[in-house]
Amino acid sequence: MEHKVMNNVRVYGLEESVIASGYPMKKSYHPELIEGLPETLTKKDWKRAKNLANTPPASGHDCFLKGVIVQFDLTITEKMWPQFQRYTFADFVSSMSTIHMLSKMNAEYIKYTDKKIIKDFEDIVADFNCDPSRDNWLRMIYSYPSGLLLTARITTNYLQLKNIYKQRDKHPLPEWKWFREEMLRLPHFKEWCTGGKLDDSGY
Template sequence: MQNLIENAVVYGLENSVRVSKYPMQIDISKCTDEITNKTRSLAGAPRGSGHDNFLKGIVVQFDLTFTVKAWTEAERYHWFDIVSSQSTMHRISKMNVDDCCCSYVTEKTKKYVKELQQNYLDDQTPENYLRLLYNAPTGIMLTAGISTNYLQLKTIYGQRRNHVLPEWRWFCSWIKSLPYSWMITGKDYDGDEDYRTWPRGRSGRYTWED
């Protein structure tokens, strides 16, 4: 069992709903944070149309644990910001290979990395360090603090929910647990969608075998 998401918090939902009403209002003091049919229409606009731009104001922050392979793909998203992260560059020689690799990394691969770790610890040359660093498997799990928003998550959900990497599919399932997740997915949500009662610091657990 692996915790992929921890310490999740959501900010700005009510205010973003309120300001989404500005374009059609002359007296903005009349704009409220009530979710209306117009709110639903804007949120459901096609990705890239610009009509759903208010979703950018709904900020989500969390700690995310992904494989190096998944992180390589995540970095393509402009508004999926890495606040800080674990680093193989700094800590690869200290990592417990058995603990930090996903279940798809073979025992043969892990054994080889351990040998390279020991070679470096015995003889700490730049060459030995680079040999260890460049042979680290893409199945190593690293945790990063992420800051993103509903608009970016809407793009990710549309592109990744059926992805071949299991952690992407799981991440998209987790997106559906967010308050008012229908703004992202376009689908009805039958759980607790009250922004005020959504638990701060919510975690998500994932089993690789699922």
């Protein structure tokens, strides 16, 4: 892995969602189950959550994963960002801005970015900084390499990350591979979201 894709990761609502995964089979509501977390969690709860989480995407059985909220800083290239933005359940908290800061950035690039292209772009930035005309700004904003690394704070959930993990398997961009590898470090993600099936009881 060339650079860490996910930083400052926070996971919320995991245990609460494990309890909620059992609601469809409850005869009555017991608020004390969540109020008493984590002591109220049982082996049966964890087994049920694992089996439900491993059902096929779009089956509906894994919907409790929506309650496991994840926030992280995502650092990827301009080549990957448009692909990531296709996922509508990944919200941007805030992101670096090329519109406002491109001429002042301490620009970093993925290692595959051609050095000559970087040098040519640095010359364009220098031209703008010497003469900040609109034409020079437009020349700069339309010329930066697709290997430029930009960071955004993302809010999403385990259900969306499960879909991403499965859909981006074998994608040719190495960043997707790195992103998938870092997902596996999330609590319970590997055992819940990378494959499996229901046991005989349906849970």
